[in-house]
Amino acid sequence: MEIGALWWWGAAGALLVLELLSGTFYLLMIALGCVAGGLAHWAGVAPHWQFACGAVVALVAVILLRRSRFGGRRARIDAASDRDVNLDIGATVTVTEWHDRRARTNYRGAQWDVELAPGEPEDARLYEITALxxxxxxxAARKQPEQV
Structure with a gap:
């Protein structure tokens, strides 16, 4: 095996190992470009066309991955209302008196500032934390379970 073929297959193998360590699919797509360059070398294509073939295959693979559900960006969730970030969301607090839709309440052993979410009534006694x-x-006013 000559040095040109060894370079292509070695680069593809190294990228595969790095892909296993990183957990993304992008290095795998670039490794596909290296495989395409190696196949072009095996077919006897000139070195500059090998690199062009590898680059085009890698670029197309990355673009296709980016447009797929595996490579796209995840929808950003506001951390202020994400239950996975704030474990207090969904907890119940008692508010006895409101002043301009704001109040103070005791929660987890401390006094907290409380603000009523838009459109929520002030006449409920129990409220559920929807955001921090x-x-x-x-x-927001806590929905009472219906009595059967």
């Missing part, structure tokens, strides 16, 4: 904005709890 800094040290302020955003709450």
């Amino acid at each position: 904005q800094g040290s302020r709890l955003i709450v």
Whole structure:
């Protein structure tokens, strides 16, 4: 095996190993480009065309991956209302008195500022935390389960 073929297959193998360590599919797509360059070398194509073939295959593979569901960006979720980030979301607090849709309440052994979410009534006694904005709890009236 001559040095040109060894370079292509070695680069593809190294990229595959790095892909296993990184967990993304992008290095795998570039490894496909190296395989295409190796196949072009095996077919006897000139070196500059080998590189062009490898680059085009890698570029097309990366673009296709980017447009697929595996390579696209995940929808960003606002951390203020994400239950996976703030474990307080969904907890119940008691608010006895409102002042301009704001109040103070005791929650987890400390006094917290509470703000009523838009469109929520002030007449409920129990509220559910829907978001955290800094040290302020955003709450909505807790829905009472229906009695059967």
